Structures are given as structure tokens and as C-alpha cells.
Amino acid sequence: MTFEPLRILLVEDDFFIAETLAREIRAEGDAVVGPFSDIHEAIQYVGLVQAAILDVLVQDETSFSLADSLIYHEVPFIFLTDSDPRLIPVRFADRHIYAKPSPATPLLHDLHQQHRAIVSQDGTNLEAAVIEMIHRARDLMPNEQSADRIVEGTLLRAIAETKDNRMEDDIRAYMLSLLYDEYRQRGRLCLQ
Known part of the structure; x- marks a missing residue:
């Protein structure tokens, strides 16, 4: 299958982690939308992206409302956290969680697999x-x-x-x- 670059929404409030991930994502051939350190700003881009990387705690808010919006729009995503993963609500039990900091390669591999799975459901349309x-x-x-x-x-x-x-x-x-x-x-x- 031919590599298809994705537009990936990056929501991370730690400047150094965000910049490192953005650089690594671009180096792998995908496009970065963001990075955003504000949930309300990031949510405006949900319909324009094909995947997302979400820090669980952004400033003083969780990214769970953004995750709900991504699910509604059938956009695959993963969570990043340096907190206890058990704090993530049960409704996201099927979502993948990565520890911060993580290199971009495994995150991107996961997102590309999720994206292909969604697309293959409608690949004949x-x-x-x-x-x-x-x-x-x-x-x-x-x-x-x-x-x-x-x-x-x-x-x-x-x-x-x-x-x-x-x-x-x-x-x-x-x-x-x-x-x-x-x-x-x-x-x-x-x-x-």
C-alpha cells in the first residue's frame, strides 16, 4: 500500500514535548496541525484532520471533550499522559495510551493503522x-x-x-x- 501522509492534530501543553513531536511527525512525512496548548482552540480543527495526539491534561483541563468530538467525527487518536492512565474515563477504554515523553514513530504507526482501519470500511465508495x-x-x-x-x-x-x-x-x-x-x-x- 502506498504511504499516505496524514494531517495530525497535536495537542500538548509542554512546549518541548510539543516541538519535539511536531518535528518528528514532519520528519516522518505527516503534517502537523498545531501544536495547540488550548483545548478550545484545538477543537476548531477536528473536521480538518485525519488523526490526533492528545495530552490528557492540557493546562487545567482534560482533553476528554476533544476526544469525544474526534470519536463523533471518526478521527483516530491516541492519548499521551504522565499521569496514572486509570484516570482516563471508561468510555475511552479502547483508546491507546502512551507515556510522556514518547517518540513519534510508535504513535504514528498506531495512528496510521487506526486510520487505515476506518478508511478500509469505506474503501469501495x-x-x-x-x-x-x-x-x-x-x-x-x-x-x-x-x-x-x-x-x-x-x-x-x-x-x-x-x-x-x-x-x-x-x-x-x-x-x-x-x-x-x-x-x-x-x-x-x-x-x-
């Missing part, structure tokens, strides 16, 4: 795949017109490959890999 491609292209490109050209090129390529019976079972992953390939081949020219 072509309409959802095209809508996600449009959003991703608009994140990559400087304007809607250039994003639409990249999506159009991707769709034309997918149609051609479908005629050759090369379409894979996971349509979403396949279409996104074609999109990123189209961006590598033609999209960067639009940015120059």
Missing part, C-alpha cells in the same frame, strides 16, 4: 474517494482551478487504468495514490 481527492488537491495546490486540473488528470488516468482492469479493491487508497502521483508529475509545475 467512489463518490467519497473523489470528494476526498478534491479536498486533498485543494490542500496541495495554490488555487481551486489548479486543484481541479490535478483531480481531472487523476480521474482520466483512473478511467484509462480501469479499462485495462488495473483498478484495485480499495478504491480510495488507489485514487489517492494516483492523485499524489499526478501531483508529483504535474502539480508542482503549477507552484513554480
Whole structure:
């Protein structure tokens, strides 16, 4: 399967831990949204991310309301804590908890696995795949017109490959890999 970078919400109020994690996440190829040291500020980005790393205690608040919002939006997340993990409510019993400080690699591995599991449940929905491609292209490109050209090129390529019976079972992953390939081949020219 082709590597798909994720937009990861990072909520951590310890400056050094937050900066270290953000640097390591970017080095692994994912994008960091944040880091945030305020739950109320971070919650505004829930619909714009694909995964999250949440410090359990941020300033004087817990991140549990943010975790509830992530669950509602089907965004995978993990908790970080330097406190007793038993303080986390039972409703999050199925969520993974890591001790602070932790290196980013195992956290990212966990988040990517969770994300793939969610996506594979809806991997055959072509309409959802095209809508996600449009959003991703608009994140990559400087304007809607250039994003639409990249999506159009991707769709034309997918149609051609479908005629050759090369379409894979996971349509979403396949279409996104074609999109990123189209961006590598033609999209960067639009940015120059």
C-alpha cells in the first residue's frame, strides 16, 4: 500500500514535548496541525484532520471533550499522559495510551493503522474517494482551478487504468495514490 501522509492534530501543553513531536511527525512525512496548548482552540480543527495526539491534561483541563468530538467525527487518536492512565474515563477504554515523553514513530504507526482501519470500511465508495481527492488537491495546490486540473488528470488516468482492469479493491487508497502521483508529475509545475 502506498504511504499516505496524514494531517495530525497535536495537542500538548509542554512546549518541548510539543516541538519535539511536531518535528518528528514532519520528519516522518505527516503534517502537523498545531501544536495547540488550548483545548478550545484545538477543537476548531477536528473536521480538518485525519488523526490526533492528545495530552490528557492540557493546562487545567482534560482533553476528554476533544476526544469525544474526534470519536463523533471518526478521527483516530491516541492519548499521551504522565499521569496514572486509570484516570482516563471508561468510555475511552479502547483508546491507546502512551507515556510522556514518547517518540513519534510508535504513535504514528498506531495512528496510521487506526486510520487505515476506518478508511478500509469505506474503501469501495467512489463518490467519497473523489470528494476526498478534491479536498486533498485543494490542500496541495495554490488555487481551486489548479486543484481541479490535478483531480481531472487523476480521474482520466483512473478511467484509462480501469479499462485495462488495473483498478484495485480499495478504491480510495488507489485514487489517492494516483492523485499524489499526478501531483508529483504535474502539480508542482503549477507552484513554480
